[in-house]
Amino acid sequence: MMRFCISVKTSLVVTIVLMGLLGLSLALITSNLYRDVVLQNKRDSLSELVGIKTQDLLEKLEQHSLRLGNNLKISDSFNQALAEKNTAALSYLLEQQFHQYFVTANVIQLERLLIFSENFEVIVTSSSATSQLGEQLSVCPALIQQAGQRHGAARLRVSSALCDVRGRPYFAVLLPLGGLIPTAYLEVVTDPTLSLVPTEKALGMPIQIRLPDDKYQPLYHSADWPTSSTDIGLRASYQLDTTLGAPALLVEVYNDIEKMGLELKQTRNTMLIISAVLIVVVTMFALFLLRRTLIKPLEVLGKQLKRLREDRKNLGEAIAIRSNIIEVNQLVDDFNMMAAELHGLYGRLEHMAYTDPMTQLPNRGLFNNYTDSLLAEYSGSGRRLALFLIDLDEFKEVNDIYGHAAGDTLLCEMAARMNAALRTADISESGGLSLATISNYDLLVRLGGDEFAVVLPDITSLEQVNEVALKLIATTREPLLFYENSITIRLSIGIAIYPDDGSGRTSLLRHADDAMYYAKKNALDHCFYQQEMSASKHRR
């Protein structure tokens, strides 16, 4: 299964963005909830306000009804007609009330006036021309019944009620007539709709008054009452109930909440913008911190590893970067420690691979690599090098007479002397042994047995080469004591010059060997290669 991989940076950004989106969603949901709560609170307070106003207006309607009754009570002709139970006169007087100021000025909408006897029997009645009450005599029978059950002082109390007659609401006020010992009662029946209209002016909002179960034919609605059902304004209502508890009338109010909606929207948008900006700032800050503490050190570690892959010489370099994260610092320290250990290990391995265990001189391996690298470097450049092949003439004799241990000592001594005479690199173990460490230095190696080779880089003249050969001969010619016998060692050196005597390592070695053979054969200390030497060697 393929594993899904992302960088630390991406992971952090994704995490922060996801958290930010979560925050934004929460802000959005919260703002919507807040909006709903605000709207519900506003709706509730509007309903309460409509309720208070409606009750005020009904109280006012009651006052107007009482004032109408008062007009009759202070009328002598009415009192006389009432005392005489003159129904014709009473009927006339009641009819006159429909032309009173409150009625004609539309302060109240008077529907019917009734006069009851003290036993609550209808004596006379008068209705408005436009009244929809019809033939039905009794309006609000519950109110009359309630009054009939009262005794003593309670019979004098004015009472009022909201009633329902054939699906329409009516407001009735019952007041006693005939002084403190009532002889009759007057019922003033009005349509409350007209009296409730001032609610729109009091609240400064359009209203609609309708029957609770009739949505489509309101009894009244303001001119600016919204007609579209999709209007987003706030609607609140207050229900008026009859004395018996049945719903009688619904007063609805419409509040244009466009401004509030805009404010809520603006608040929500501001919240969202602030949240988004905060997310961006937090992301940037987190990335900045992450870069400083984690990504930068990891990048440096990665680069260093790449450099190590390219060149192991870089193993010795320690990374200096520090972070504020303990674990990262520990990682850098461990990396440095591991790199240092590897550096040492590689050094020791190279040393072992390139060193002759007996003389501690470099071996054939390093000779081959060094010669090849120089030849590659010098190719076509005009630079030159000299290659010596050296043979110790007396080695076999020492070995035979004094044993292998003496032979070994001889080799070591000669190696040390020749090394001292040359401009070779320090190849001690601590200094490491590699092409890099010996670059541009003379190289002395033991090829095997009593055979040595020397590489002289960047030679300028044959005289210079000759001087080096003489130096080697001189330093090895110093007598050596073996069991109190002085032995003088003689070298046979064959010299080949690049590019004069060959372009490759093999040809150079072969020609140096030819020259060395020639020198040994002719008892010469050293000899520069000449073409005839190859021919004579082959003839041999």
Next chain:
Amino acid sequence: MKFISTINVSCILLLASILINGSVAGAEEAIVKNIPGSIKVNAEELIALVEKNPALIIIDARIVSDRLNGYIEGSISLPDIDTNCETLARIIPDKKTPALFYCNGPKCGRSAKSVKIALDCGFTNVYWFYGGFEEWQNKKYPLVKD
């Protein structure tokens, strides 16, 4: 020395007179709750009284402008400032005839004053509607406006 003592005595007398006058004024302003010799009634007792004794004369002791706000049906206006034995005698035919006085309410004071005058004039059946028009209106009993 004699002069100083005279000043001291006159100062003390002045202070004492201020204190005595002040306390008398305070007593006059206090709300009277009971008037010995009269019967204190509430709205319901008033109605019961009317039913029991239709001859009861109800006297509105308020000034005329207050009466414009409404009055108890059947009451006769006789402001306290016009109340004396003579005006009372014109309204109440007999010293034994029951008469009831009311004004705007407990803080009004006019009906209390009229009741005292009526008692002083020798009326023996004096009732005092202590709660007055305020109680009457609050209890939603019928009123009349001219």
